[in-house]
Amino acid sequence: PSQALEHAFAVLRENDRGTYTVPTKGLYPFQWNWDSCLTALGLAELDEDRAWTEIETLFAHQWPDGMIPHIVFHVPSDTYFPGPNVWGTNRPTPTSGITQPAVAGFAAKRLFDRAKDKAMAAARCRALLPKIDAWHRWFYENRDPHGEGLVAILHPWEAGRDNSVDWDEALAQVPTTGFAPYTRRDTDHANPAHRPTKAQYDAYMWLVEHFRALGWDNSRLHDASPFQVIDPAFNAILIRACTDLAALADELGEAEIAARNSAWAQRALPALDTLWSAESGRYLARNRVTDKLIDSQSIGGLLPVFAPIPAARCHAIAEHVQGLLKVLNYIVPSHDIGTAGFEPQRYWRGPVWLVTNYMIADGLRNASELAVADRIARSSLELITKSGFAEYYDPKTGEPLGGGRFTWTAAMVIEFLR
Ligand code: DGY
Numbered sequence: 001p002s003q004a005l006e007h008a009f010a011v012l013r014e015n016d017r018g019t020y021t022v023p024t025k026g027l028y029p030f031q032w033n034w035d036s037c038l039t040a041l042g043l044a045e046l047d048e049d050r051a052w053t054e055i056e057t058l059f060a061h062q063w064p065d066g067m068i069p070h071i072v073f074h075v076p077s078d079t080y081f082p083g084p085n086v087w088g089t090n091r092p093t094p095t096s097g098i099t100q101p102a103v104a105g106f107a108a109k110r111l112f113d114r115a116k117d118k119a120m121a122a123a124r125c126r127a128l129l130p131k132i133d134a135w136h137r138w139f140y141e142n143r144d145p146h147g148e149g150l151v152a153i154l155h156p157w158e159a160g161r162d163n164s165v166d167w168d169e170a171l172a173q174v175p176t177t178g179f180a181p182y183t184r185r186d187t188d189h190a191n192p193a194h195r196p197t198k199a200q201y202d203a204y205m206w207l208v209e210h211f212r213a214l215g216w217d218n219s220r221l222h223d224a225s226p227f228q229v230i231d232p233a234f235n236a237i238l239i240r241a242c243t244d245l246a247a248l249a250d251e252l253g254e255a256e257i258a259a260r261n262s263a264w265a266q267r268a269l270p271a272l273d274t275l276w277s278a279e280s281g282r283y284l285a286r287n288r289v290t291d292k293l294i295d296s297q298s299i300g301g302l303l304p305v306f307a308p309i310p311a312a313r314c315h316a317i318a319e320h321v322q323g324l325l326k327v328l329n330y331i332v333p334s335h336d337i338g339t340a341g342f343e344p345q346r347y348w349r350g351p352v353w354l355v356t357n358y359m360i361a362d363g364l365r366n367a368s369e370l371a372v373a374d375r376i377a378r379s380s381l382e383l384i385t386k387s388g389f390a391e392y393y394d395p396k397t398g399e400p401l402g403g404g405r406f407t408w409t410a411a412m413v414i415e416f417l418r
Contacts, residue, residue, distance in 0.1 A: 011410035029077035042411025066138030069095035105241030149271030165341030176202035232283035233303035305363035314367035
């Protein structure tokens with residue numbers, strides 16, 4: 001274990017750019033939103049001050065409307081597409097124009113709870129609280145315009161699970177012509193068979209150009225998007241973040257922020273429950289354009305265990321995850337083997353990711369499902385021992401896939417070894 005820990009620290013140091021980390025050299029040469037927030041947990045083991053800086057750097061690029069963008073382009077690099085000119089967001093430091101899962105509230109609370117330097121943690125949190133609160137408000141105002149308690153993603157990149165089977169049906173309604181010709185760069189750094197397809201990239205780019213043509217005006221994007229999907233995982237992460245931010249705000253004497261975030265979570269939880277499918281033993285995504293549930297057996301339906309959902313749901317999810325070990329060597333796959341769309345090596349259509357393992361294990365632990373949580377941690381450590389600090393792994397063979405020397409994989413290893 002100590003060798004793994006040293007190795008993980010080395011990956012973090014290698015990808016540290018002073019005030020932020022890059023997910024990995026070449027493939028992702030900028031700061032990514034949820035990568036950074038989860039990476040801060042690992043950084044704190046090295047240096048608490050540096051961990052807070054990671055999140056603060058991200059929030060220094062908050063939009064005036066409250067959104068935290070999914071990429072901050074701190075320094076130019078030509079190894080990534082789509083770069084700042086394609087996004088055209090007109091920010092002082094260029095950023096993308098979409099967001100990512102709202103893990104910051106969870107990360108801030110976890111850093112605060114564990115802080116050795118409590119006075120510093122309290123000061124840093126007090127400054128971050130109103131910014132995270134404004135981001136949460138942004139979600140419910142802009143992505144839930146009819147107040148149903150659930151927010152929609154408008155681009156698969158917002159979910160972080162870019163090419164999940166969950167989006168196939170909704171993405172098929174996005175045009176794939178009429179945008180500028182482009183050259184992908186991701187396939188220079190990673191095996192194309194591990195990455196999204198050209199058809200998916202075409203739809204991704206159509207959406208980017210469509211939103212850019214609307215001036216990235218978030219009051220217009222939701223209704224104007226042909227892609228509006230309610231992802232249970234994305235909503236659950238936001239609910240957990242609201243719950244954690246409320247507790248943190250309460251501890252720091254910020255009563256209004258505490259009340260507001262707690263109210264958002266309380267309204268969202270019953271709405272999330274309407275996505276539960278007894279037949280699938282998981283939550284399902286809903287296409288807001290057609291108002292239909294999406295029948296896809298993906299990890300997006302298991303991740304809600306990260307939120308304070310009912311114990312019976314947690315137990316069903318624990319049993320499901322346990323059952324996957326009968327057919328796979330490593331858990332938790334991003335899509336269930338033996339169901340439509342599963343591909344063991346293609347990004348979010350089957351491979352195991354340590355960040356989703358971490359969130360599922362954390363939720364199961366909170367629900368006292370300790371044996372399954374421990375089993376997920378064991379799988380995660382077996383994968384890095386066998387295959388190093390990859391971006392993701394084949395759930396059958398444990399083979400390393402995508403990028404290498406990966407920051408958040410290292411951060412999660414530090415977490416699993418605590
Ligand atoms: C990519 O470029 O693959 C990223 O996942 C988008 O955020």
